[in-house]
Amino acid sequence: MALRCKRAFSAYDNGRPRVVKTGQLVADDDPIVKGREASFESVDAHLAARRPRVEQATADPGEPRDLTPPTSVTKGDSDNKPPARRRRGSST
Secondary structure, eight states: EEEEEOOOOEEEEEEEEEEEEEEEEETOOOOTTTOOOOGEEEEEHHHHHHHHOOOOOSSTTOOOOOOOOOOOGGGGGGGGGGGOOOOTTTOO
16 A cells, blocks of 8 residues: 655665655555654545535435425515616616
8 A cells, every 4th residue: 555745754764865755655565654654644545635525415315305494584684685787778
């Protein structure tokens, strides 16, 4: 499984300097991961967090629908409406 680096860092790997950049993918058995697990996340977790959340507009088959009616308009709300627009060519 691949891991994604969350924070860039540099470290020695087998006596050689190595830089791991943010977003870089490494294998989960790579020696650079050992002791630095907090700097990595699974690719699946990263993709799940970035997936857009969409509200479902309809119920799935067999699921009940929420049929709560909308709230009623109170008397004072009609006074805040903008004036009606006139149509072109209208002489009124």
